[in-house]
Amino acid sequence: MSLPKRSVIAQERFEHARILVVDDQPGNVRLLEVFLAEAGYRHVEGMTDPTQVLERMDNGPLDLLLLDMRMPVLDGLSVLALLQEAIHQDGLQVIVLTAQTERETRLAALSLGARDYLVKPFDTDEVLCRIRNALESRFLYQDREGEAERLEVLVTRRTEQLIETQFELVRCLARAGEFRDSDTGSHIFRVSIGCHLLAQAAGLPPQQVELIRYAAMMHDIGKIGIADQLLLKPGKLTPEEFEQIKAHCQFGVDILGDYNADVTRMARQIAFTHHERWDGQGYPSGLAGEQIPIEGRITAIIDVYDALTSERPYKSALSPQDALAIIQAGAGSQFDPELVEHFVAIYPEFLRRMQHLAREWTAEPATARRRA
Numbered sequence: 001m002s003l004p005k006r007s008v009i010a011q012e013r014f015e016h017a018r019i020l021v022v023d024d025q026p027g028n029v030r031l032l033e034v035f036l037a038e039a040g041y042r043h044v045e046g047m048t049d050p051t052q053v054l055e056r057m058d059n060g061p062l063d064l065l066l067l068d069m070r071m072p073v074l075d076g077l078s079v080l081a082l083l084q085e086a087i088h089q090d091g092l093q094v095i096v097l098t099a100q101t102e103r104e105t106r107l108a109a110l111s112l113g114a115r116d117y118l119v120k121p122f123d124t125d126e127v128l129c130r131i132r133n134a135l136e137s138r139f140l141y142q143d144r145e146g147e148a149e150r151l152e153v154l155v156t157r158r159t160e161q162l163i164e165t166q167f168e169l170v171r172c173l174a175r176a177g178e179f180r181d182s183d184t185g186s187h188i189f190r191v192s193i194g195c196h197l198l199a200q201a202a203g204l205p206p207q208q209v210e211l212i213r214y215a216a217m218m219h220d221i222g223k224i225g226i227a228d229q230l231l232l233k234p235g236k237l238t239p240e241e242f243e244q245i246k247a248h249c250q251f252g253v254d255i256l257g258d259y260n261a262d263v264t265r266m267a268r269q270i271a272f273t274h275h276e277r278w279d280g281q282g283y284p285s286g287l288a289g290e291q292i293p294i295e296g297r298i299t300a301i302i303d304v305y306d307a308l309t310s311e312r313p314y315k316s317a318l319s320p321q322d323a324l325a326i327i328q329a330g331a332g333s334q335f336d337p338e339l340v341e342h343f344v345a346i347y348p349e350f351l352r353r354m355q356h357l358a359r360e361w362t363a364e365p366a367t368a369r370r371r372a
Helices: 008-015 026-038 050-058 076-082 084-088 103-111 124-178 187-201 206-218 221-225 239-246 248-256 262-273 294-308 320-329 337-363 365-371
Strands: 018-022 043-047 064-067 093-098 116-119
Touching: 008 124, 018 026, 018 050, 026 043, 026 124, 043 050, 050 076, 064 076, 064 124, 076 084, 076 093, 076 103, 093 103, 093 124, 103 116, 116 124, 187 206, 187 294, 187 337, 206 262, 206 294, 221 248, 221 262, 239 248, 248 262, 262 294, 294 320, 294 337, 320 337
Parallel strands: 018 043, 018 064, 064 093, 093 116
Antiparallel strands: none
């Protein structure tokens, strides 16, 4: 009896099924090899030592195992017990071909994942039908797994597109606020890069590191609610004016709203806490030490450094060396001392990235904004 006629693709799939025969009697193995080859199966292997089954599995996947029960060293039930992962997770099909007729053995084999149990001497046509049915199940399992993987890739790709769209909106909103307080708007990108580097150095989880890269852009979004005459005032602020400036932390929370997206939640934390101090003398809540979320503590260091090295209507820019010295001097009072140590460790790379961004921004502003 030959393989049943099917479509060209299906027929080739059956013909190329990988089948292993395990029986301690060489004559039985050879009989099945010839029988299956005549039926059209091209990849049939035989084995008389059941202890080598796992080694064979390591050399490549199988579609079907034809297994005897009564064998030395390892009987059929023991082999089935060793193949549980391949049977239940990889979809390996097992058909028992044996002379044992005991009900207990049959039930034990089926409970261990054998698809079928045939007693010798068997009807050859019946065996081919059982093999065909087992392989159909195997192929359906593979197709289902392949479709699941395809859908997973599709969902991942769409999710990444959605996240990227979300981050693009974050960048646009951050720049809308920043252009009111800066000649170039590049401050948000410098803070983004610096926070990303410092978060990595601090050992934050990869997802958190990636989020802070975007959320830190929103640290000063609340300045949208501050009057221009205060933001751009060339002289020193009065105490009353400074109190008005402080309100930008709460304005940032209000602008970002109560949306549950991860990047928005982190942006709210940063907007509200990036002016808190390690010693509790900051604003708006007077939080101290690790009461301040680590995202806020990271942003505080990078934001202050960038402010020190940037020219503003009310001050000149400091040199990078002087700004770094001020950050180091603030360790344990204004800033988290451990994070300051990390910042000093990454400072050469941080400075290189800032200089690279400055060159790009000067040469091609639009490109620099996209790449930052």
